[in-house]
Amino acid sequence: MEATTFTLHVNGRPHQVQADPATPLLYVLRNQLGLNGPKFGCGMQQCGACMVLVDGFAHPSCQLQVHRVGAAPITTLEGLTRPDGSLHPVQQALVELQAAQCGYCLNGVAMCAAGLLRQYARPDEQTIRNALFRVLCRCGTHERYIRAVQRAAELGASG
Amino acid sequence: MPSRRAFLKDTGRLTIAFCLLGALPAAEALAADDPRPGSLQDNPRLNAWLEVLADGRVRVLTGKIEIGQGIGTAVAQMAAEELNLPLNRVEVVLAETGRTPDERYTAGSASIEQSALSVRWAAAAARQQLLQLAAKRLRVPAATLQLADGAVRTADGRQHLTFAELLAGRQLTGEVPADTVLKPKNQHQVVGQPLRREEIERMVRAAPVYVQDMRLPGTVHARVLHPPGPGARLRGVDEAGLRQAVPGLLRVVVDGSFVGLLAADEWTAIKAHDWLKPRLQWTAGPALPAGQALPEVIRALPAKVDEVARRGDVASAPATGEKSFRATYFKPYLMHASIGPSCAVALFDKGTLHLWTHSQGVYPLRAAVAKLLGLPEDQVHAKGVPGAGCYGHNGADDVAAEAALLARAYPGHPVRLQWTREDEHLHEPYGSAMLFDLQARLDARGRLTHWHMELWSDTHSARPAGQPDKLLPAQLLAKPFEYKRAELSGGTSRNSEPLYQIPNMLINAHSFAGPLRVSALRSLGAFGNVFALESGMDELAQLAGQDPWAFRLAHLTDERARAVIEEARRLTQNVQAGPNEGLGMAFAQYKNQAAYLAVVARVWVSPEDHTPWVRQLWAAIDAGEVINPDGLRNQTEGGLIQAASWTVLEQVQFDQQQVRSHDWESYPIYRFDEVPRVEVSIVSRPDQPPLGAGEAAQGPTAAAIANAVHRACGVRVRELPIRPWKLAPSSAES
Known part of the structure; x- marks a missing residue:
């Protein structure tokens, strides 16, 4: 397909990009906008490494064609960090609990958690597990991730 | 500290195997009663492990790569402890050929036992050298001096010399001696503490942590196509059809049954890969033993038998009242199954190949890739950059070798080769059944x-x-x-x-x-x-x-x-x-x-x-x-x-x-x-x-x-x- 110009709203700012309309959003975010948060893991919506927030909802970006995004606001892991450089409660909690080993799946966990906490301020453990279901972690950091989301809920409530 | 002798005794079989392949320095030449860690015996120079920077910070070099185990933090803790420095004044350089010690592979749960302990020894030797230098300059006995926060002070605090002043642009030299005095463990303040890994903050801020995140100027994107099964060979590639269907390819590399595609943008490389994959024709390899019980398949394979242990007599005559037991157990083939498929960046520039890789062993990879490409080893440079967790030998070395082949076909441009999920699942080497x-x-x-x-x-x-x-x-x-x-x-x-x-x-x-x-x-x-x-x-x-x-x-x-x-x-x-x-x-x-x-x-x-x-x-x-x-x-x-x-x-x-x-x-x-x-x-x-x-x-x-x-x-x-x-x-x- 011919490259087309799109205006994407990413992390609070409009970005004009030229892309084949069928390009998955993941490659536009990584290669044209230079973002590192969303990661390539499978390209089949099976692992969650490429998770972003679309309109506040966690959604994989590896099969989401750029022409289907429209004016929906996209938030990546970069966009969770506040403009003053301070961390979102989810990011704070991940650091505080040292919830990562290799960290490759951390993006998926953080974005699903951020999406969850928008809807449920104090989720219970089962709700957290369900919210993270789409994210695969191979290092076995699940326990820490679950605790980190609980901690993020506390931080969010107090902050 | 485990002595070299104990190391040899317990892993003798493995050590011998590697020696036959020429990958290890002659381990038997190392003194068996040397208390220094094996990695340090192999690389005894102090400045192989530690450099003092002009601003008083210390740079530690390790031949290991970060694979999610936190080795960078652990080696920094070792140096900070022996040199009485805050952790943030210790910088860590991970495995890179020509730069860090050759510690072969980051494997076998040996990073602490080998690399971190070597850094402890090197930092302790550095402390002794710095104290000696200061003693000479200040004309006081070294034992009366105190070393902390990047400087040496007299006991009364009146005179003090920073590391930079002591070294005046030089580096510490010489070997780390076997009689190096380590800080007594009961004085430890940094080692043994649950200190944070600084890279986790970088991860949550989406900093470029992984080899997948590298964006060198002029990077081109690559995909490869692998045979569907072991032993399958390529019969042909419809390159004209491919180029017509997916315009904009920079190179189509075909060498035997190795197929690689290069494009300026990643989506083009992916589209070309996806168009070509179902259209490639392969000869079938030997049939796999499917449809039979795998344990029985394995039992019937020709095998070489080694005695692992023998004592007493397992065939002795049964005694009264004894009970006997017999059972068969089995484990199947397992995958490493890294969450991020393997990736590498390669650049062939002015006769030298540069590789950025998440391989567990940059030095052995350099030697292997040099032979694969027919280059002298000193014209291959490999730098370790973290990838997704690997849990052993996954596709990391293979993707680096393939990136190297493609970079040679397209010199002057960094080639970023990203394996697909299927590449990793089908072609990584599994854990044996x-x-x-x-x-x-x-x-x-x-x-x-x-x-x-x-x-x-x-x-x-x-x-x-x-x-x-x-x-x-x-x-x-x-x-x-x-x-x-x-x-x-x-x-x-x-x-x-x-x-x-x-x-x-x-x-x-x-x-x-x-x-x-x-x-x-x-x-x-x-x-x-x-x-x-x-x-x-x-x-x-x-x-x-x-x-x-x-x-x-x-x-x-x-x-x-x-x-x-x-x-x-x-x-x-x-x-x-x-x-x-x-x-x-x-x-x-x-x-x-x-x-x-x-x-x-x-x-x-x-x-x-x-x-x-x-x-x-x-x-x-x-x-x-x-x-x-x-x-x-x-x-x-x-x-x-x-x-x-x-x-x-x-x-x-x-x-x-x-x-x-x-x-x-x-x-x-x-x-x-x-x-x-x-x-x-x-x-x-x-x-x-x-x-x-x-x-x-x-x-x-x-x-x-x-x-x-x-x-x-x-x-x-x-x-x-x-x-x-x-x-x-x-x-x-x-």
Whole structure:
């Protein structure tokens, strides 16, 4: 397909990009906008490494064609960090609990958690597990991730 | 500190194997009574490990790569401790050829025992040199001086010289002597503390941490196409059709059965890959042994037999009142299954090849790639950059070699090669399937008198080790490199010998060349060996009419082994199994010389669909002196969960043509709804040397789960994975 110009709203700012309309959003975010948060893991919506927030909802970006995004606001892991450089409660909690080993799946966990906490301020453990279901972690950091989301809920409530 | 002699004794088989391949410096030439860590003996120069920067900070160099185990923080802690520096004034450089020491592979849970301890020695030697320099300059005895915060001060504080002033642009030189005085452990303030890994903050801020995140100017994107099955060869490529269907390709590289595509943008490379994949024609390779029971396939393969252990006489005449036991156990092929498929960046520039790689061994990779490309070694430069966790030898080396081949075809441009999910699932080298025949005998009092294990395995060590033949593309090229099978493999027998006191013992290892590509997966043979051994111990305890804890303790004299078992029992003393639930335990000392670990598993088996749900895992671990307790905890928690996933879910499936486990649906691993809660208790031994711990949980976890499943539903599963259909009531023992 011919490259087309799109205006994407990413992390609070409009970005004009030229892309084949069928390009998955993941490659536009990584290669044209230079973002590192969303990661390539499978390209089949099976692992969650490429998770972003679309309109506040966690959604994989590896099969989401750029022409289907429209004016929906996209938030990546970069966009969770506040403009003053301070961390979102989810990011704070991940650091505080040292919830990562290799960290490759951390993006998926953080974005699903951020999406969850928008809807449920104090989720219970089962709700957290369900919210993270789409994210695969191979290092076995699940326990820490679950605790980190609980901690993020506390931080969010107090902050 | 483990002496070089102990190291050689315990891993002698492996060491000899690597020496034959020429990858190790002559280990036997090293003094057996040298107290320095092996890595330091191999690289004794102080400035190989440590540099003092002009601003008073210290740079530490390690030949290991960060693979999620937190090695960067641990080595920084070592240097900060010996030099009385805050941690943020220690910078760490990870594996890079020509820059850091050659420590071969980041493997075998050896990063702390080798690299971190070498840095401790180097930093202590640096402290002594700096004190001597200051003593000379200030004309006072070195013993009266104090070294802290990047400076040396007189006791009265009146005179002080910073490191930069002392060195005046020079570096510390000379070797780290064997009589270097280390800081007494009772004065430690940094080592032993659960300090944070600084890279986690970089991860949450989405900094470019991984090789996948590298964006060198002018980068082009590559994809490769691999044969569908082992031995399949390319019949042809419709390059004209491809170029018409997907315009904009920069190069189509075809060399024998190796096919690579280069494009300026990644999406074009992907589209070309996806167009070409179903249109490539391959000759079929030899049929895989599908449709037959894999244990029986393995048993029938030609095998070379090595005696692992022999004492007493396992064939002695039966005594009155004794009981005999016989069982066969099996573990299937398993995947590393990294979450990020392998990736590498290669640049061929002015005759030199630069490689950015998440390989576990940049020096052996450099040597192997140099031979693959016919370049002198000094014209290949490899720098370690983290990738997704690898858990052993995955596709990292292969993707780097393929990127190198493509970079040579397109010089002057950085080539970023990203494997697909299917590339990783189908073409990474798996952990070998293993088979175990156990025969054991108990005397009339229920003591184990005889232990006879025959085990079957393919190799657990097919890393490139400086040679090109084991790199995936090497056999695909028009002029292929002949694959040379490793003759010896210490990994097969790892943990096959019980730590229990048994007077008559025979262990034989049968090495076969199996149908699938294999190499090192976390813990190598220990996962299968401990699963068989510790399942067997539970079955024998039952036969002896004894409690599994008491039965193990009755055969153990090693106090540290007993202590972790007692600690695991203490952790779970108030845990009661509910209906359809069982508690199971298992124990091993990793490699019979590294960390001691005991696991308890609580498993619920659904009475409706027989799914085994691992609810909770507890581990007690003794890893000697702990450099970073939170790092040890994190690694152990991860090992428990990963091993539980291997145990209840995982098995590489194949048909006659190819592996069928090509994605996360055909090779499921644990998701968040299934993972057990985990709890780790550290049995601290600050006075003991640190022991490798990163792989200690793998084997005991499998056996603890199998033992718990047996208590939950009465079915003894001896063939992994523990799938629901193996737990239906018809499988139950009468």
